[in-house]
Structures are given as C-alpha cells and as structure tokens.
Amino acid sequence: MFMEERKEKILAYIKNQTRATVHDLTSYFQVSESTIRRDLKELEESNHIKRTHGGAVLAQSVSYEQTMLEKEKEFVEEKQAIARKAVTFIEPGDTILLDSGTTTYELSKELKSLPKLSIVTNSVAIMQELAKNPSHDVMLLGGSFRRETSALVGPFAEQSLKMIRIDKAFIGINGIDLKEGILTTPNLMEATIKRLMIERARQSILLSDHSKVNKVNFAKVADLNDINDYIFDELPLDVTERIESYGVNVHLI
Structure with a gap:
C-alpha cells in the first residue's frame, strides 16, 4: 500500500472511530509503529487530526475547547x-x-x-x-x-x-x-x-x-x-x- 493511500485509510479509520491508538493502527494496517507515527505527524500537520499521547483524534473546530x-x-x-x-x-x-x-x-x-x-x-x-x-x-x-x-x-x-x-x-x-x-x-x-x-x-x-x-x-x-x-x-x-x-x-x- 502506498503512503498516501495508507494515510487516507488511517484518516477514514479515525473518522469512523473518532479516535485511535498507535497500537490499533499498527495492528490494522500491519506496519511498524514508526511508520504510523510518521503518518500521524503528517496528518496533524495538514490539520486533519490531533495527536494525543499514544494515538490520535479528529481535529476539532477552532472554537472547540478541551476541559x-x-x-x-x-x-x-x-x-x-x-x-x-x-x-x-x-x-x-x-x-x-x-x-x-x-x-x-x-x-x-x-x-x-x-x-x-x-x-x-x-x-x-x-x-x-x-x-x-x-x-x-x-x-x-x-x-x-x-x-x-x-x-x-x-x-x-x-x-x-x-x-x-x-x-x-x-x-x-x-x-x-x-x-x-x-x-x-x-x-x-x-x-x-x-x-x-x-x-x-x-x-x-x-x-x-x-x-x-x-x-x-x-x-x-x-x-x-x-x-x-x-x-x-x-x-x-x-x-x-x-x-x-x-x-x-x-x-x-
């Protein structure tokens, strides 16, 4: 699977689940943790997701505020x-x-x-x-x-x-x-x-x-x-x- 295709599928996975751990994604896509972390970093830089400790969630609107x-x-x-x-x-x-x-x-x-x-x-x-x-x-x-x-x-x-x-x-x-x-x-x-x-x-x-x-x-x-x-x-x-x-x-x- 090409990188861009994998990133699209990762984004679709997170949209469906609202959040995902690195472990979830490595198991699902059968790739290394370093590969998933790199993909998540690039998805965050394009404002599609927000990385969390050990995973990622969907990027929120500008007015969203965590407690x-x-x-x-x-x-x-x-x-x-x-x-x-x-x-x-x-x-x-x-x-x-x-x-x-x-x-x-x-x-x-x-x-x-x-x-x-x-x-x-x-x-x-x-x-x-x-x-x-x-x-x-x-x-x-x-x-x-x-x-x-x-x-x-x-x-x-x-x-x-x-x-x-x-x-x-x-x-x-x-x-x-x-x-x-x-x-x-x-x-x-x-x-x-x-x-x-x-x-x-x-x-x-x-x-x-x-x-x-x-x-x-x-x-x-x-x-x-x-x-x-x-x-x-x-x-x-x-x-x-x-x-x-x-x-x-x-x-x-």
Whole structure:
C-alpha cells in the first residue's frame, strides 16, 4: 500500500472511530509503529487530526475547547519537563505570574523548593496547589470562574491585572499559528486575560508542548513577537527557526 493511500485509510479509520491508538493502527494496517507515527505527524500537520499521547483524534473546530481534566492526561511527561526547565528562569525575589493551564499547573508544583516568591495567578487549581507552601505570597485574581479551564476571567480580573507589574509571566496557549505569527485560544475572555498578562510582564515566557504548533483557535491572544521566550519539548529545526524569526528565544528541554 502506498503512503498516501495508507494515510487516507488511517484518516477514514479515525473518522469512523473518532479516535485511535498507535497500537490499533499498527495492528490494522500491519506496519511498524514508526511508520504510523510518521503518518500521524503528517496528518496533524495538514490539520486533519490531533495527536494525543499514544494515538490520535479528529481535529476539532477552532472554537472547540478541551476541559482541564482532558488536557491534564495528555503529554504529562513533556509538561513536567517543560515545568522543570521553566523553574530555571525564576530568581529569588521575583514576582511571577502563572496563567491558567495544565503546564503552568505542573510549574506550580515545582515551586515548593524555591525561596520566597510573590506569585499572581488567575487559576483556582494553581492557587490550591500554591496554598500548600506558606513561604510564598500568593495573589488570586478575581473574576468570573470558567469551569472548563479553572480560570478566573472578565472585567474584575482584567482590572486587577492593569494595577500591577510582573517580572515574569508564564503563559499557556492552545494554538500557535506560524503562518500568521500569532497565539490563539478558543475563548475570547481568556484571550483578553492572556494578552494583559503578556503586556504587564517585563518578561513573558510561553510554555507549551509540540501539539500546539500549527494549531489555530478562535481568538487571537497576541503576536508571536510579543513573547520573549518559548520553552517546548520537541520541534523540527525548520519550525524552531521560524519561531526564532519572530524574535523569540527558543529553549529546548
């Protein structure tokens, strides 16, 4: 079977089943795991599917939004490694901001070993994790609670952000559109909050795994060149160079 024919059949299989594991596909098509993973990578790059840990699901519309519970099960090791790298950016006495997200949540777990910090967040889940360490000063932004992401958003959160300045903001994102050079997320209110976080920080640091690259969501957050640093797990050299062309410092874990 030729590669293009196999990819068409893989896509048809996933459309029929809505999701598939690498094991399912290797058994069904009688090819190696490396072949299936390569096919899935190419199907994801053409926006037909979205790769998950151990498999793939159909690509969703720009307004589709996963819940925290769904996202926290994906790319766990990658998010933990990104979080450990992010810790090295933090210096004693810093005032930092943690955006709501599963990678920033992993970062909050890594802060227990650090000396006293001032930490701002709009995430209820992150606030609960930070509450376990009494040595840090923690500020939770007010606002309307979004259950999908455990985030506080809206006018109260926006007004609070406009009153403060941050040394370093650690930002999570749903999509990185390299063609337009923009960051995107499914929800307009969250896009506004993320944009303000970037604006209020002296240094903005993007945290995301490779699945967010070339993914487009409904609402624009900011231009890629508004970000100072980007910590990621794995990307092809040409993609890394494309991101760096926007003036972003890229850090591989």
